[in-house]
Amino acid sequence: MIDRLASLLGQCSAKLKFILWIGFISIIVLIGISLWQSGAKVQSDILAMLPNIQEDPLTEVALSRVEDQLANSLYLGFVSNNKNQAISAAKSAMAELNLNGKGTFIDIKSADMTQVESLNDYYFSHRFQLLTQQQADSLKNGELEQMIDQAEQQLYNAFSYATSTLIAKDPLLLYPQNLQALAPKQALEVQQGILIAKLVNQVSSKVPSQVPTQDSSPKFVAIVMAKGLGSAFNPKVQEQQIAVLKQAFDKLMLEDKEIEILKAGALFHAVAATISAKNEVTRLGLASLIGVSLLVWLAFRSFMPLAIALLTISSSMLVAIVMTLLIFSELHLLTLVFGTSLIGIAIDYSFHFYCERLNKPKATANQVTQGIFPAISLALITSVLAYSAIGLAPFPGMQQVAIFCASGLVSAYITIILAYPLLASGKLPKGDQRLKFADSYLQKINDLLSHLNAKGWSLLLITSLLISGLGITMLTADDDIRNLQQSPPEILEQESTLRQLLSGGTDNQFLLVRGDSEQALLQNLQALAPRLNSAVEKALIGNAFSLNNYLPSHKQQADNYRLQGEIYRDKLDTIISRLGLNDSLAPALQQAYQSADGEYIDAASFLNSKAGQVFAPLWIEPSKTQAQYGAIVLLGGITDIDQLKRHFADLSYVQLIDKVGDISLVMGKYRQLTLILLALAMLVAAIIFSTRFNIKLACCVIAVPALSAIFTLAILGFSGSSLTLFHALALILVFGIGVDYSLFFAESKQQSRGVMMAVFMSATSTILAFGLLAFSSTPAIHYFGLTLLIGISFTFMLSPFIQTFTRIFK
Structure with a gap:
C-alpha cells in the first residue's frame, strides 16, 4: 500500500x-x-488546563459559588512597628484603589462596620426566637434566677451595653449575647474601621530572600481586602490590576518608606505563572531554534x-x-x-x-x-x-x-x-566526512556485537531487565495537581503569613450540606455544628463558617420561643420587680412576645435582607436540574484533609468537597491509563509494522522504544523521582519519536550510514528541545522534558542495533 x-x-x-x-x-x-x-485568543488561565470532573448538579453549583468567591479575591497586609502608621497605610491604599481602581476592583474594604448594624436591624424583631446554647440550657435547667442575677449585674455595670430602650424590650438582656454569637471568632481587632493583627518575627516582604529575623517586638498588620473584576488568569486583566496596585503602592512608599506590604490571592500566583510561561516560550523556543539551525549548518x-x-x-x-x-x-x-x-x-x-x-x-x-x-x-x-x-x-x-x-x-x-x-x-556540498563518521560509529557497534554470542546477549538482556526492575520498584506515585505550577517562594511566604493572621483564611475545600427541604437542611446544619466545633478543637481546621448561627431551623426557633415563655408569660412580673423596672413595661412585653408567635426567620427573608446578602452565595435553592437544598460551610486552616474526611464520613448529609483532591485522583487514574495506552500503542504499532516487515523484525523495531521506556522508568526510580501523569505522557512520546529511529534503520536495508547520520541529528535536535524543557521552572513541564531527555537518549543508543536484526531476520 x-x-x-x-x-x-x-x-x-x-x-x-x-x-x-x-x-x-x-x-x-x-x-x-x-x-x-x-x-481567537491566547489563554493563560492555568485552570483551563485542569480536568473536567463531572459532578452532580448541586455540587457543580457549590463549586462554582466557592470559586467565584475565592478566585478573584486578594488580600493586602500593611506592616509597621507603629499601629497608627499601619492603619494610615491601609486607609491610603483603600482610597487610592477606590479612586483609580474603578472597573478593576470592587468590594475594597477592611472591617465592615455596617454589617453589625444590618444584623441588628434584621434580628431584633426575631429576638424571641433566638437563644444562645448557654441561654437555652439555663432555661431548660430552671436557672432563671442566675439569669436574672446576670442581668442585674449588667444594669449596674458602668461599661454595660444596656440602655433604657433595650431593657424595655429585652429585660434580661439576652439579645446582645445572641448578636455577639453571630460574629465569627477571630484574633483580629478593629480600629478606625481597619482590621488589625499582631505579627511577631516578621520576615520582610521587601527582600523576599531575606533570612527571618528573631525580633521579639510585635509588628502591626492592617489588612485590606478587595475583589478583582474579571478572571485573575486573564493576561489583560492581570496587567490592569497590577498597574492599579503598583500605582497605589508607589504612592504609599512615597508617603512612608518603612511600610512593608504583604500580598495574597490568585492574582499574584497567576501573574508569576504568566511571566514564567512567556519567558520560557521565548527562551526555550529561541534556544531550540538556534540549536537546530546550527546543527543543520554544521551537517550540510x-x-x-x-x-x-x-x-x-x-x-x-x-x-x-x-x-x-x-x-x-x-x-x-x-x-x-x-x-x-x-x-x-x-x-x-x-x-x-x-x-x-x-x-x-x-x-x-x-x-x-x-x-x-x-x-x-x-x-x-x-x-x-x-x-x-x-x-x-x-x-x-x-x-x-x-x-x-x-x-x-x-x-x-x-x-x-x-x-x-x-x-x-x-x-549539496560533499558530506563524505560526516557520512564516514556515521559509518565508523556503526562499525564499532557491529564489532561490539560480534563479540557477543547468544548466551552473552541473554545475559546482558537479563541483567539489564533485573537492574531496571529494581529501579522501577523504587518508583513512587505523586498525582498532586499542585505539580502543575509552583509559585515563587516569596509569594507563598507572604500568603502563608496572611492566612495565619486571618485565622487560617478560607481554603478551597469546603463542606456541602444537603437537605430535601429548607427545614431539613437547617436541621442538618444545626446537627453539624458540634462536629465542626470538635474539628476545631482537634486542630483539624482553624475555623469554619456555617449559616447555622444565622438561620436556625423553625424547630429550633419554636423551642427557643417556648423556653422564653417562662420569661414573658410565667415570671415576667417577678423579673421586672427584681430588676427594679417599671410595672407598666409588662403588658407591652407580653404583647410583643405573643405577636412573635410563628414569626420565624427563614432563608428567603434573611438572604434578601441587607444583613444576609453577603451570605447568599452559601445557600443553594432547588432548580430544574436538581431538587435538593444545599448549604456551603467554608473551612479554613485545614491541617489534614484525609483525617478531616474521616471526621465527617458518618454524616450522610455532609460531603467534603475537595476539587484539588478529586482532580489528583483523576490524574492518578489517567496516569495508569496512559501506561496501559502505551502498551496498547506498541501492540498496534507492531501489527502495523508486521504488514511491512516480518513479525520478528517488527517486534525488534518496537523493542527499542519499549526498552527505552523501561530504562527511563528505572532511572527515575533510582533518582528518587515520583511518577506523575506527565512522566507517563512523556513516555508515550518516547515511543512515538523513538520508534522512528528504529523504523528508518529497518527500512535502510543495510545501507545505514545516511540513516545513522539522520538519527544522530534527529536525536540531537530532540534532546536539545526536550532537554531545555527539563530546565523549566514549571514542575509539570520539567517532568515532561526530563523523561523525554532520558528516553530519547536511550532510543538513540539502542536503535542502531536494528541493523543487526535486519540481517538476522531478512
Whole structure:
C-alpha cells in the first residue's frame, strides 16, 4: 500500500507538488486570519488546563459559588512597628484603589462596620426566637434566677451595653449575647474601621530572600481586602490590576518608606505563572531554534538546507497554531511551551531527506523523497498515534498539545513530500566526512556485537531487565495537581503569613450540606455544628463558617420561643420587680412576645435582607436540574484533609468537597491509563509494522522504544523521582519519536550510514528541545522534558542495533 502511494507520488512533477503545497499553506493562512478576526485568543488561565470532573448538579453549583468567591479575591497586609502608621497605610491604599481602581476592583474594604448594624436591624424583631446554647440550657435547667442575677449585674455595670430602650424590650438582656454569637471568632481587632493583627518575627516582604529575623517586638498588620473584576488568569486583566496596585503602592512608599506590604490571592500566583510561561516560550523556543539551525549548518555546510529547514519549522508551527485555534477557539500559553518541542521533532523528516541526499548524491530530490516515503509515512502514523494517546488525558491543555504537535508533524510531512522535490533540488556540498563518521560509529557497534554470542546477549538482556526492575520498584506515585505550577517562594511566604493572621483564611475545600427541604437542611446544619466545633478543637481546621448561627431551623426557633415563655408569660412580673423596672413595661412585653408567635426567620427573608446578602452565595435553592437544598460551610486552616474526611464520613448529609483532591485522583487514574495506552500503542504499532516487515523484525523495531521506556522508568526510580501523569505522557512520546529511529534503520536495508547520520541529528535536535524543557521552572513541564531527555537518549543508543536484526531476520 505504502509502496503504491510512493509510486503514484513519483509520477507527479515537482512543480505540481509544489503548487499543491502552496495551496495547502494558503488555505491555512486564510483560516488563521479568519479565526484571529473572529476572536481567537491566547489563554493563560492555568485552570483551563485542569480536568473536567463531572459532578452532580448541586455540587457543580457549590463549586462554582466557592470559586467565584475565592478566585478573584486578594488580600493586602500593611506592616509597621507603629499601629497608627499601619492603619494610615491601609486607609491610603483603600482610597487610592477606590479612586483609580474603578472597573478593576470592587468590594475594597477592611472591617465592615455596617454589617453589625444590618444584623441588628434584621434580628431584633426575631429576638424571641433566638437563644444562645448557654441561654437555652439555663432555661431548660430552671436557672432563671442566675439569669436574672446576670442581668442585674449588667444594669449596674458602668461599661454595660444596656440602655433604657433595650431593657424595655429585652429585660434580661439576652439579645446582645445572641448578636455577639453571630460574629465569627477571630484574633483580629478593629480600629478606625481597619482590621488589625499582631505579627511577631516578621520576615520582610521587601527582600523576599531575606533570612527571618528573631525580633521579639510585635509588628502591626492592617489588612485590606478587595475583589478583582474579571478572571485573575486573564493576561489583560492581570496587567490592569497590577498597574492599579503598583500605582497605589508607589504612592504609599512615597508617603512612608518603612511600610512593608504583604500580598495574597490568585492574582499574584497567576501573574508569576504568566511571566514564567512567556519567558520560557521565548527562551526555550529561541534556544531550540538556534540549536537546530546550527546543527543543520554544521551537517550540510550550505545555506539552502538551513533555509528549507526553517521553512519546514515555520510552516509546522503555523499549521499547529491554526489547527489548535480552529478546534479549541483558543491557544493555551503552556501549549506553546510544550509546543516548542515540535521544533526538534518536525525537523527530523528534513534531516532524513538531506542525509539520504548526501548518501546518494546522484539521486534527484524527487527520487530521494520517493525513497524515504515509506519510512516517514510509518513514522508519521506512529507519532500521531502517540499524540492521540496524549489527547486522551483529561487535561484540555494536554489535548491542545496533542492537536498542536500532531498537526505540526503532519504539516512537516506534507512539506517534505510536496515542497522538497522542487525547493531542495539544488546541489549539496560533499558530506563524505560526516557520512564516514556515521559509518565508523556503526562499525564499532557491529564489532561490539560480534563479540557477543547468544548466551552473552541473554545475559546482558537479563541483567539489564533485573537492574531496571529494581529501579522501577523504587518508583513512587505523586498525582498532586499542585505539580502543575509552583509559585515563587516569596509569594507563598507572604500568603502563608496572611492566612495565619486571618485565622487560617478560607481554603478551597469546603463542606456541602444537603437537605430535601429548607427545614431539613437547617436541621442538618444545626446537627453539624458540634462536629465542626470538635474539628476545631482537634486542630483539624482553624475555623469554619456555617449559616447555622444565622438561620436556625423553625424547630429550633419554636423551642427557643417556648423556653422564653417562662420569661414573658410565667415570671415576667417577678423579673421586672427584681430588676427594679417599671410595672407598666409588662403588658407591652407580653404583647410583643405573643405577636412573635410563628414569626420565624427563614432563608428567603434573611438572604434578601441587607444583613444576609453577603451570605447568599452559601445557600443553594432547588432548580430544574436538581431538587435538593444545599448549604456551603467554608473551612479554613485545614491541617489534614484525609483525617478531616474521616471526621465527617458518618454524616450522610455532609460531603467534603475537595476539587484539588478529586482532580489528583483523576490524574492518578489517567496516569495508569496512559501506561496501559502505551502498551496498547506498541501492540498496534507492531501489527502495523508486521504488514511491512516480518513479525520478528517488527517486534525488534518496537523493542527499542519499549526498552527505552523501561530504562527511563528505572532511572527515575533510582533518582528518587515520583511518577506523575506527565512522566507517563512523556513516555508515550518516547515511543512515538523513538520508534522512528528504529523504523528508518529497518527500512535502510543495510545501507545505514545516511540513516545513522539522520538519527544522530534527529536525536540531537530532540534532546536539545526536550532537554531545555527539563530546565523549566514549571514542575509539570520539567517532568515532561526530563523523561523525554532520558528516553530519547536511550532510543538513540539502542536503535542502531536494528541493523543487526535486519540481517538476522531478512
